[in-house]
């Protein structure tokens with residue numbers, strides 16, 4: 001990244017990303033509906049995604065942040081990264097600025113059922129954080145880096161607005177969403193030293209699709225990988241099939257994988273680590 005993402009990350013959201021990006025997703029599914037019982041993930045589905053090009057993963061990354069932190073070293077607890085960064089999101093025709101944390105919570109709630117397993121929610125939170133940072137460098141829209149329209153960039157609406165839908169379950173479900181964001185605070189998916197375009201979709205038919213296959217452009221970390229358990233998804237394949245399968249993430253989490261494992265399953269040859277925030 002040319003600029004240090006750290007700087008008071010004013011994420012401007014603008015994307016038309018892949019128009020197909022979230023096509024097929026169903027933001028309405030998050031109503032708190034508990035998914036059907038976990039069919040155990042097939043063992044062989046565990047074949048680790050082949051690193052398309054391991055050499056590239058280590059390619060020269062621009063020297064990270066030149067430790068220009070004037071403030072004294074804070075002991076034990078570091079300041080929350082997401083809460084200290086801001087991002088502009090295009091929603092309903094206007095640009096709204098909010099903290100990265102609020103954006104992530106609202107987007108995770110809009111993109112994934114709140115009752116999905118914790119590790120799946122964390123994988124979703126990290127994918128959304130990464131997508132936002134990617135948009136900062138590669139805006140999808142003119143007035144903001146990205147928008148909250150699921151048919152364009154990704155689904156978003158303030159977490160507080162879920163209160164009406166979730167009713168008495170609001171505190172519990174909102175708590176699950178916030179935990180996923182906070183427990184992965186500042187964690188980002190990198191490829192060759194840069195945040196990736198972390199696209200995702202609802203479910204596929206047994207394998208994901210490569211970016212080359214669907215969009216005609218090869219992206220090293222968006223290759224086709226196995227996702228056999230997706231065939232259990234009640235509504236069939238939904239979405240473009242590129243990147244992380246949300247239902248697949250659920251199944252892998254139920255099978256015991258961590259969010260890092262899930263992300264590395266779906267995004268080939270990536271690194272999952274803390275971003276060097278400079279708050």
Ligand SMILES: [Zn+2]
Pocket residue numbers: 014015016017140141146147148149152153154
């Ligand atoms: Zn958009």
